[in-house]
Amino acid sequence: MSKYYVTQDIKRCIGCRACETHCKTKNSVPDGSSYCKMMQVGPRNVKNVPVTDFVYMACFHCEQPWCVAACPTGAMQRRQKDGIVFVDANLCVGCKACMTACPWGVPQWNLQTGRVGKCDLCKDRIEEGLEPACVTKCTTGCLSFERPDEASKEKRQRFAENILRLKA
Amino acid sequence: MKKSVYSICGMCAVRCPIRVEVENGKVVWIEGNPNDAAMGRSLCAKGASGIALEYDHERPQAPMIRVGPRGAGQWKIVSWDEALDHVAGKLKTIMEKHGGKAIALSDRGGPYNDLTKAFLRAVGSPNYFTHGATCERNAHHAVKNLLGYGRGAVKYDYKNTKHMVFYGRNIVESIMVKEVKAVTEGLAKGAKMTYIDPRASVTAGKATRYWRIKPGTDYALNLAIIHTLIKRDLYDKDFVTRWTTGFPQLAEFVKPYTPEWAEQETEIPAEEIVAFCQEVAEDAPHVIFHGGWMNSRYPDSLYASRMAVIINVLLGSVEMPGGMWFAKGPGAAGRKGLKTLVDLMPKPTDPRCDGVGTEIKHIDAGPGLIHLLYPCIETGKPYPVKAYFAYRHDPLLANPDPEEQKRIFENLDLLVSIDVNYSETAWHADVILPEATYLERDNILQAVSGLKPAFYRRQKAVEPLYDTKPMWWIVKELLKRLGKGDLFPFETIEDIWNYQLKDTDVKIGDFDAKGFVSLAKDPIWMDRKDGLKFPTPSGKIELVSSVMEKAGVPSFKPYEKPSTGPEGSLRLTHGRCGYQAHGQSTNNPALHELLKENVLWINTKEAAKRGIKDGAMVEVSNDAARGKIRAYVTDFIHPDVVFMLHGFGRTVPAQTRAYGKGLADQIFAKGLLSEWDKAGGGVTLLECFVNVQPAS
Numbered sequence: 001m002s003k004y005y006v007t008q009d010i011k012r013c014i015g016c017r018a019c020e021t022h023c024k025t026k027n028s029v030p031d032g033s034s035y036c037k038m039m040q041v042g043p044r045n046v047k048n049v050p051v052t053d054f055v056y057m058a059c060f061h062c063e064q065p066w067c068v069a070a071c072p073t074g075a076m077q078r079r080q081k082d083g084i085v086f087v088d089a090n091l092c093v094g095c096k097a098c099m100t101a102c103p104w105g106v107p108q109w110n111l112q113t114g115r116v117g118k119c120d121l122c123k124d125r126i127e128e129g130l131e132p133a134c135v136t137k138c139t140t141g142c143l144s145f146e147r148p149d150e151a152s153k154e155k156r157q158r159f160a161e162n163i164l165r166l167k168a
Numbered sequence: 169m170k171k172s173v174y175s176i177c178g179m180c181a182v183r184c185p186i187r188v189e190v191e192n193g194k195v196v197w198i199e200g201n202p203n204d205a206a207m208g209r210s211l212c213a214k215g216a217s218g219i220a221l222e223y224d225h226e227r228p229q230a231p232m233i234r235v236g237p238r239g240a241g242q243w244k245i246v247s248w249d250e251a252l253d254h255v256a257g258k259l260k261t262i263m264e265k266h267g268g269k270a271i272a273l274s275d276r277g278g279p280y281n282d283l284t285k286a287f288l289r290a291v292g293s294p295n296y297f298t299h300g301a302t303c304e305r306n307a308h309h310a311v312k313n314l315l316g317y318g319r320g321a322v323k324y325d326y327k328n329t330k331h332m333v334f335y336g337r338n339i340v341e342s343i344m345v346k347e348v349k350a351v352t353e354g355l356a357k358g359a360k361m362t363y364i365d366p367r368a369s370v371t372a373g374k375a376t377r378y379w380r381i382k383p384g385t386d387y388a389l390n391l392a393i394i395h396t397l398i399k400r401d402l403y404d405k406d407f408v409t410r411w412t413t414g415f416p417q418l419a420e421f422v423k424p425y426t427p428e429w430a431e432q433e434t435e436i437p438a439e440e441i442v443a444f445c446q447e448v449a450e451d452a453p454h455v456i457f458h459g460g461w462m463n464s465r466y467p468d469s470l471y472a473s474r475m476a477v478i479i480n481v482l483l484g485s486v487e488m489p490g491g492m493w494f495a496k497g498p499g500a501a502g503r504k505g506l507k508t509l510v511d512l513m514p515k516p517t518d519p520r521c522d523g524v525g526t527e528i529k530h531i532d533a534g535p536g537l538i539h540l541l542y543p544c545i546e547t548g549k550p551y552p553v554k555a556y557f558a559y560r561h562d563p564l565l566a567n568p569d570p571e572e573q574k575r576i577f578e579n580l581d582l583l584v585s586i587d588v589n590y591s592e593t594a595w596h597a598d599v600i601l602p603e604a605t606y607l608e609r610d611n612i613l614q615a616v617s618g619l620k621p622a623f624y625r626r627q628k629a630v631e632p633l634y635d636t637k638p639m640w641w642i643v644k645e646l647l648k649r650l651g652k653g654d655l656f657p658f659e660t661i662e663d664i665w666n667y668q669l670k671d672t673d674v675k676i677g678d679f680d681a682k683g684f685v686s687l688a689k690d691p692i693w694m695d696r697k698d699g700l701k702f703p704t705p706s707g708k709i710e711l712v713s714s715v716m717e718k719a720g721v722p723s724f725k726p727y728e729k730p731s732t733g734p735e736g737s738l739r740l741t742h743g744r745c746g747y748q749a750h751g752q753s754t755n756n757p758a759l760h761e762l763l764k765e766n767v768l769w770i771n772t773k774e775a776a777k778r779g780i781k782d783g784a785m786v787e788v789s790n791d792a793a794r795g796k797i798r799a800y801v802t803d804f805i806h807p808d809v810v811f812m813l814h815g816f817g818r819t820v821p822a823q824t825r826a827y828g829k830g831l832a833d834q835i836f837a838k839g840l841l842s843e844w845d846k847a848g849g850g851v852t853l854l855e856c857f858v859n860v861q862p863a864s
Contacts, residue, residue, distance in 0.1 A: 011356065014370060014374070015370055016212050016747060017213045017762055018212045020213070020762065021216035021217055021759070022216045024216075024761075043373060050378060051373040052368070052370050139211070139212050139343065141352075
């Protein structure tokens with residue numbers, strides 16, 4: 001069962017791309033690929049304010065990952081104990097089946113090795129009881145590392161508070 | 169073997185506290201210093217890219233002496249002994265002929281400049297400069313001659329405010345981690361934000377109100393806001409009566425500047441200005457009218473900034489939670505401050521070459537005005553300046569018109585760049601003295617003022633990878649060679665730290681636990697009823713500034729319309745994004761990957777008129793320069809201006825990633841070295857006009 005879930009409070013996000021850079025330096029991600037990426041939308045006009053939003057795109061660590069199903073060599077794997085989907089680069093043959101299968105463009109091509117790499121939620125840090133690099137060092141704290149069941153509660157709470165604040 | 173080191177980031181001039189993890193002598197992890205509650209582990213992309221800087225081979229790896237013509241890129245790699253002997257030899261000759269005052273140095277200010285100022289004093293020169301004339305000088309003098317506090321001491325409580333107002337202060341992209349965390353926290357708590365800028369930066373998108381103001385008319389807007397606050401009795405009379413001088417003159421001065429008049433100037437509807445004034449008056453005193461930072465823009469930027477700060481005063485937002493407040497030094501906590509290195513040196517007897525402090529009395533002499541150094545170098549008046557050190561400052565990038573600067577530099581006998589990077593100036597210099605990166609060096613201790621003043625320490629996390637040295641060592645070695653070693657009696661950084669801490673009851677070891685030493689338990693606020701202190705001549709907030717008036721500079725200046733360029737031209741503006749620091753790290757491997765080149769923002773209608781398509785190459789030109797850049801066609805910029813990020817179009821071949829990518833704005837700034845706001849000291853960097861057409 002998936003135990004982890006990275007959520008983003010888009011309102012709090014400033015598009016500073018610290019998450020991308022922390023991921024890059026921590027995981028030695030090669031040039032041209034990004035295990036997590038901020039996708040910019042805008043500026044666009046929202047009630048006379050030119051809003052630029054940034055959407056955090058990493059891996060969703062699916063319960064039934066299509067990338068794993070598509071992988072012919074067993075390189076792409078899902079950890080039973082916590083649902084982390086990761087790739088063992090030693091087994092990867094660079095066939096790109098996972099890239100084709102994933103609807104969100106998560107698996108990243110490594111130009112230097114001709115193999116695939118991807119977000120593994122910094123599983124080495126998780127082993128130490130820590131959180132992924134992107135979440136740990138997010139500039140404004142807009143990223144959170146949560147349990148999927150608790151994230152839903154928090155989201156509802158935030159929504160409720162916002163509604164009441166608007167009324168006040 | 170893993171070790172953890174508390175230090176200070178050095179990827180930009182903000183200097184956030186960090187914690188560095190080192191494994192087998194290599195930096196593997198950098199995060200915010202979690203002991204500092206406002207910081208936490210947060211760190212921006214620039215901070216993250218410190219690891220990429222450390223292990224980048226495209227930085228100067230040893231001292232270099234020029235062997236070809238200036239700027240030709242022909243270098244001899246030398247030992248530190250040879251480089252320092254060479255520099256000291258040149259300096260001696262210059263000093264014998266012209267005196268120590270013929271040596272100038274610029275850096276970018278900040279908490280470590282006690283060291284560079286001490287170096288200059290030791291050689292007998294008053295000519296210390298910062299980059300401030302192209303940055304914060306207008307914003308600084310706006311508060312200094314009004315409140316008595318410098319810009320660095322004027323702070324804002326974003327977390328608890330009800331309304332924050334920014335005039336082109338792109339607060340979420342000009343990242344200071346603690347500040348931007350407070351801003352987003354304030355917004356999450358329901359604060360309003362009004363953002364005023366001809367261009368929709370990312371900050372605009374966080375606002376609750378956005379005004380796409382006509383460029384160069386902030387001053388008109390502020391005059392109308394003050395007019396409205398006074399006319400409609402929306403200001404804090406008790407506070408104004410108790411703490412200010414010159415209110416009647418202000419009230420009289422703003423009388424003609426109605427919202428209806430301002431609408432014609434700013435293109436902001438009069439009724440919106442009035443509604444805004446009512447809104448901020450309701451939110452007062454928990455309001456912030458930001459006085460600006462990089463305000464070296466227009467000939468009236470000092471006044472625009474001054475009026476913004478006056479609005480805080482009128483609304484009682486002074487030393488106020490949720491409003492403007494003043495940073496407290498160690499003295500306010502009943503503690504002693506750090507001893508300064510400058511105090512070890514004889515005071516310079518000569519006046520500054522730029523006349524600041526002697527002829528120009530309303531401008532702070534400390535950092536001078538860098539653009540006024542150039543005429544001294546060129547003409548030898550009031551006296552010759554023959555040696556120039558650019559220390560972690562890149563005048564050919566930061567100051568206008570690099571070609572003109574290079575021409576003037578031909579009068580120098582010695583141009584030295586001390587830098588971690590190959591800056592534009594370093595490549596043009598006679599000698600490059602490569603400084604060790606912030607991860608490889610110790611700095612002198614710094615005192616940080618705030619509600620809780622503290623001392624912070626930058627200490628090295630790893631040994632230098634290349635043959636580079638810390639600045640304190642370079643200063644020590646140069647002074648020794650100049651026969652001034654007795655003035656700087658330190659051999660190690662610990663010697664310096666011990667000297668700095670001498671009067672305090674803090675020991676070096678006290679920094680180990682957290683990376684800093686806090687000097688106060690609780691936040692220090694002045695008593696707003698009777699205990700406010702304003703270090704002005706009158707001890708009050710001087711709406712009519714005695715310092716300015718005495719210098720013949722009016723406290724209030726009648727409004728003048730902004731200039732317009734030649735027919736068909738557009739005003740060239742520039743700025744920054746959240747993942748580049750002005751241009752000092754355009755070549756950083758990690759940051760370069762995020763942004764390889766800049767683009768030119770141009771308004772949709774203006775682009776259509778000229779046949780420019782989104783994403784197509786355009787040619788930008790004027791009398792000074794010509795260059796190509798990709799167009800970003802958008803509704804979200806005022807038709808009178810175009811915009812590009814600063815720091816691109818690099819000319820240093822050794823920076824292979826950034827070399828030749830995008831376009832530099834400063835090359836178009838012809839004549840701006842001598843155009844400045846006489847009231848505030850800032851160069852008018854936005855008085856720059858260009859033609860834009862599709863590239864052939």
